[in-house]
Amino acid sequence: MDFSLSPLQQDLQERTRRFIAEEVIPLEKDPRQDHHGPHEALRDELVARAKRAGLLTPHASKEHGGLGLSHVDKAIVFEEAGYSPLGPVALNIHAPDEGNVHLMEVVATPGQKERWLQPLIDGRVRSCFCMTEPPPGAGSDPSMMKTLAVRDGDDYVITGTKWFITGATGAGFAIIMARMEDGSATMFLADMDQKAIVIERQIDALDSCFTGGHGVVRFDGLRVPATDVLGELGQGFRYAQIRLAPARLTHCMRWLGQARRAHEVATEYAKTRQAFGQPLVEHEGVGFMLADNEMDLHSARLAIWHCAWVLDQGEKGRHESSVAKVLCSEAEWRVVDRSVQILGASGVSDETIVARIFRDMRAFRVYDGPSEVHRWSMAKTIARRGLR
Structure with missing residues (x-):
């Protein structure tokens, strides 16, 4: 490299x-x-x-x-x-527009790209990705999906509830993941301004960085023409991986920038704030935290670049994206947490940007799969691979 x-x-x-x-x-x-x-x-x-x-x-x-x-x-x-x-x-x-652009460029038809993708790329509309469901539906385990799509003539009728759908409020269209009668999954495209799509409520979450927040979305017999199936029937789980592997990595990239910002704010504060006769940075406890920040930022950037390089070689990169997701979400979180500690009162208030970053960053260890699920996935890969 x-x-x-x-x-x-x-x-x-x-x-x-x-x-x-x-x-x-x-x-x-x-x-x-x-x-x-x-x-x-x-x-x-x-x-x-x-x-x-x-x-x-x-x-x-x-x-x-x-x-x-x-x-x-x-x-x-x-x-x-x-x-x-x-x-x-x-x-x-x-998210979710970045991942939706990537997915649709790969699998959408020319007509679907003209109708939905191009306005999304132009920034004229937003989109949402409807996969996660409330219990007992699909969360980290997509095979538990309850939202059902049933064929009715030239249409599919979709019924079910999705939750924590980022950007749902105000979105122009949705990519909907639904279970078919044979147990497979399919993705569908649908405009959001339909009576059969009900946004029940917005969820109050730690983060405040996504336009439209996170919503609970109900489909009450939504009719979707067969022409609006995204990709092939029954290939929803495969397409989810096409979308999710790069999307996990781009989360790492974006939040690396925020972690770097928090570190730089804390560093500047530590250089100028005096305590016990000297700048904070000269106290070993603070200096060591800044040093640990530098190492975590460096390791996160290396993980991102390695996974990005793998994906650029045309490989699936599913294992590498899980590694990057866990390593970066936890390393970047540590950087922001230490920065809050160094800043003291300025870190736990809106006197600096760091408190806002702290609130946004915590959710990163959950979004696109919690660390525990990725570790489990990595362990299964290790078991299959055996010794070298």
Whole structure:
């Protein structure tokens, strides 16, 4: 692996870093946001700014107006975007839209791309991904899915409830995962402005970085034409892996930027705050925490780059993405937690951005599979692989 940046990558890094500093960070205290995320008006302004800067939806293919970034390219750009909680919103690279763009570019029909994908890439609409269900339905185990799709003439009728659906409120369309009568799973595309789609409520969560928050969505006999099946019938679980392996990694990239931000805020504070006759950074306890932060950031970045490199070779990278997801979510969380400790009162209040990052970051160890499920998956791979 070559860790040096190409001239193009250096340019992307510098452009993104400058855009976040000049166009995004000044809006972090904009009142058009609450505990369910940035409001649509703020998102629209951020998206417009990114479009003017030539950085909107950079991971999309050049054919559809993106920059056609490789996974390694994304590691560079997404980290810089993640330096601000609003950065991924601005660049249109936040979950679930980022993963939905990737999935639809791979499996959607030309007609589906024109109707749903292109407006998503252009930042004109948002989307949601409806897979997770309340108990006893599918959570970490998708085989427990209860939402049912039944064929009725030229349509499929979908009935069931999904929950913790990120971005559901205000989304233009949904990708819906439903169980077929034979027990397989299929993905469907559907506009959200239908009477048979009911957003029961929004869930109050720790994080506040996703436009639309997290919702409970009910499908009351939703009729979906057979033409709106995403990909092939019965291939939903396979398509979920096409989407989830890169999506796990892009979470790592974005939150690495936030962890780096927290560390830099804490470092600057430790250099200037005096205690017992000297700056905090000269006290061994604080200095060691900053040193541990540096090591965790370094190991997380290495894990991201390795997994990105594997995916760029055309390999599935499922095992590598699980490794990266656990390593990064836990390392980046430790960085932010230490930063709060170093900052003291400034770390547990809104005097700095770190408390906001702390609230957002904790959920990362749960999203796209909790660490325990990934460890279990890795253990099964190790058992199959045997000794070398």
